[in-house]
Amino acid sequence: MTSIEKTKHRCNSCGNKNVEIKRRYKDDTYCANCYRIWFVKKPCSQCGKINRLHKKEDFAVCRSCRMSQPCIRCGGATVKNGANTEYGRVCQICYQGYFKAEKECFECGKFKRGVSRYSKLSHDQAVCVTCYQGHFRATCPRCHKYRELVDTEEGMACQKCHDLGEIPCESCDKLMPAGMGKRCDDCYWSQRLELETRTNSYLLSSDLMRQAYTAFTIWFKAELGSKTATLKHTHFINFFVHCDELWGKIPCYESLVHEFKPNGLREYLTVLRWLIKTKQVVVDPKIKDQIAEDERIVNLLAKLDGKVPRCIIEYHQYLEQKLLMGKTSLKSVRLALQPAIDLCTKYDIEGLHTPSQEQLDGYLLVKQGQYSALYGFIAFLNKSYGLNLACNKPSKDDVQKLKKKEIEQKMMVLYDQPKPLSDKDELMWIQMSMSYFHQVDIQVKTLRTLPTEPCDEDMFKTVFDQKEYWLPKI
Secondary structure (H helix, E strand, C coil), X not given: CHHHHHHHCCCCCCCCCCCCEEEEECCEEEEHXXXXXXXXXXECCCCCCEEEEECCCCCCCCHHHHHHCCCCCCCCCCCCCCEEECCEEECHHHHHHHHCCCEECCCCCCEECCEECXXXXXXXXXXXXXXXXXXXXXXXXXXXXXXXXXXXXXEEEEHHHHHHCEEECCCCCCEEEHHHXXXXXXXXXXXXXHHHHHHHHCCCCCHHHHHHHHHHHHHHHHHHCHHHHHHHHHHXXXXXXXXXXXXXXXXXXXXXXXXXXXXXXXXXXXXHHHHHHCCCCCCCHXXXXXXXXXXXXXXXXXXXXXXXXXXXXXXXXXXXXXXXXXXXXXXXXXXXXXXXXXHHHHCCCCCCCCCCHHHHHHHHHHCHHHHHHHHHHHHHHHHHXXXXXXXXXXXXXXXXXXXHHXXXXXXXXXXXXXXXXXXXXXXXXXXXXXXXXXXCCCCHHHHCCCCEEECCCCEEEEEECCEEEEEECC
């Protein structure tokens, strides 16, 4: 308390303490002597009247002119309840929201500007508006506004809904809870949608695209309601802007697919659905599938990060030649490239290098299902590079050993987890134990119905398909 008083009665100009402060100006304090030194009589730079103004300021203004200045942020009046800041005069609303020093809230601990003491609270500590409202406010079940509620015969409601009941909407004359204000929710969202549609239309230079965008928002509102349309219609404005820049109208389906690609059009499925329902475009599945396969092939080659080995380049060219001759399809080209590129990616095959037999066997051990698709790539390598690679199917024993090794690693990870395990992890342990020790694959869904019985300190048993299986405890 003593330090606060000293700060309050200390002159910032001369440094004297416990003196009467004559003037506070721009966060500085001046005693009577310093006030006479630093504030001299001279004309105000705005009104021209003689006042005591700071002698270091060339364009100083008097108090009355400063108070009549508009808010530097919003331009509103600041004569009543205004505040002086280092940036200039501000109104009370802007001061509370943007210029007031942040303080720590007693309840949530966050630093905010609107931190004050409230007499309604059980304590006298300063809290933020959010914490204060959390004590006394809730959502009104009638108007859905966040307000202080009162207990009525029909349940909790805000004071306005309780006193006035239902009133007509000013826009559509339908009855609505009085707490909603002047307009019902549907009219509010509809008018907001119209305003945002007009605003977004200025992004489009073509009259046809403006009409198309307006028609889309009307259809969107009819399909999903005014609120959903208002909140989501701006997600699709980029589609109309792109079409406006390229064509100045809605083009045919083929042009859309070529430009946006199937993956790009998936972002604008709502717009595409509107175009189809209004019969502005006709979907051609063949074009869509062809461009989709082209894009998938490009994405496959992109996995190599620009370091495409020569064997993949030549194999791709070989498949393209077969495609031109009508001996294969674009989908078959993509399916043939898939395992070849995966093989090169897994073992970092680059430049003039080709896969070895050991790499080929290791890949097929993990990806047995790619045997047929990889066979053509191996035949191409043997013919083009004079190699003697063999596309060997892995034996069942090798596959079982690999599977057992993977299960063993997962079981070790589960074993190292803190005990006791959750119900989900317990079921996973039983599932992996059945597969590891008894070569029985069983779904977790089935395991939930199986009984378990402890046998000793280290083992327990379960019954599946009328057989007993002993498993280790974890």
